[in-house]
Amino acid sequence: MAIDSDLELMLRVSRGDADSFGVLLNRHRGPLLSYFVRMVRDRALAEDLAQEAFLRVYQARERYQPEARFTTWLYRIATNLALNAIRDRKSDPVLPETAMAEPDGDGSASLLERAADGRPTAEEQMAESDRQRLIREAIETLPEKQRAAVILHKYQDVDYRQIASILKVSESAVKSLLFRAYESLRVRLEPLLEGGLV
Amino acid sequence: MKKHCLDREEIFLLTQGMAGEREAAGMMAHVESCADCRKVFESYRRLDDVLAQWNPPAEPSPWFDARVRTAAASRPQARGSSGFLGLALNRWLALPVLASLLVVVGLIALRRTPRVTPPAHAVQSTAAVHVPAPPAQAVKAPAAPQTGAQEVNMYKNLSVLEDYDMLAGFDVISELPKGSSKVAD
Known part of the structure; x- marks a missing residue:
């Protein structure tokens, strides 16, 4: 059975086919949630934002114009939501960013159980946790657009031309955003690049 | 092959597959033959490898789909890209309505402008x-x-x-x- 393209599915959704919306939801919820988790860090907020993004897609279904890729449209909605959430959080003194840190592990087994099971030891887990934290903090210190560009490019596998459309900037501006972001990350992640924690 | 060394941004774009198609082959040949440029090239590759290690857990909760569907059923469909003054106007109606409002505001402003009395x-x-229509007391x-x-x-x-x-x-x-x-x- 041929796999329907996002565009075909979305056109069907715009004609009232709810099942096609289910297929799109199933196909994109994982990547979209991962985008939000990296953008806003807080897991619960990320899930709320991902749901809101799909909801907005559904609400705007009749206005959908297949001019760009579906994912460009989806990530444009998602990026606007994420950047607004980041700004809201910055202006909300009740919710400091440090209070929303994601858990470093999945919490399903104790450190001793893992060690006995041949899985990572406590030390290895701590090193891994430190590595994750360093990368996360380095990316979080980037300006908003650089952060979005890096996450879309590096983790969501979005083409830089699409990123330009999502962020509403030129393609050369995306290249420049990414270069400046990588230069900052290179400095901040020096310990990992030198092999200190790798 | 390029004779002169590449700048950092060119090397970065090359590592990310964002260099122009025509230039990329020549740039790559230069990087392979130039130790300095190769060093920069490899540093960006290492940075990419380090960044790839950031994998926060991001599994949707089991009720994710159900919540989206429930919310979709309960919220009315959006009309127009955005409301104007709180009204959900069709985007094609927004411009004429705005123009009419401007005309009305202009007329009101004209009526309120004091008349120039001659010397x-x-x-x-x-x-x-x-x-x-002279002023009553003129x-x-x-x-x-x-x-x-x-x-x-x-x-x-x-x-x-x-x-x-x-x-x-x-x-x-x-x-x-x-x-x-x-x-x-």
Whole structure:
């Protein structure tokens, strides 16, 4: 059975086919949630934002114009939501960013159980946790657009031309955003690049 | 192959597959032959490898789909890209409505603008001329002449009539032929 393209599915959704919306939801919820988790860090907020993004897609279904890729449209909605959430959080003194840190592990087994099971030891887990934290903090210190560009490019596998459309900037501006972001990350992640924690 | 060393941004774009298709082959050949450029190239590759290690857990909760579907069913479909002053207007209606509002606001502003009262000597001289809707307290005019000919005779040689443009709006003067600043006998 041929796999329907996002565009075909979305056109069907715009004609009232709810099942096609289910297929799109199933196909994109994982990547979209991962985008939000990296953008806003807080897991619960990320899930709320991902749901809101799909909801907005559904609400705007009749206005959908297949001019760009579906994912460009989806990530444009998602990026606007994420950047607004980041700004809201910055202006909300009740919710400091440090209070929303994601858990470093999945919490399903104790450190001793893992060690006995041949899985990572406590030390290895701590090193891994430190590595994750360093990368996360380095990316979080980037300006908003650089952060979005890096996450879309590096983790969501979005083409830089699409990123330009999502962020509403030129393609050369995306290249420049990414270069400046990588230069900052290179400095901040020096310990990992030198092999200190790798 | 490029003879000169590449700048950092060029090397970065090369590592990310964002260099121009035509230039990429020459740039890559240079990187392979130049130790300095290769070092920079490899540092970006290492940075990419390090960044790839950031994998926060991001599994959707089991009720994710159900929540989206419930919310979709409960919220009405969006109409237009955005509301205007809280109204959900169709995008094609928004422009005409905005234009009409501007016209109305402009008319209101015009009505509220105070009228320019002519200088005192002009007011005295033209007191008998019929001016549309004068301010109530502006000038107490004597009884209006009976005919247009009488009015013309009254004012034909007054200096104020030199300013034809100013008085063009007055009923009697506006009957004169265009370009004539003096009243003919």
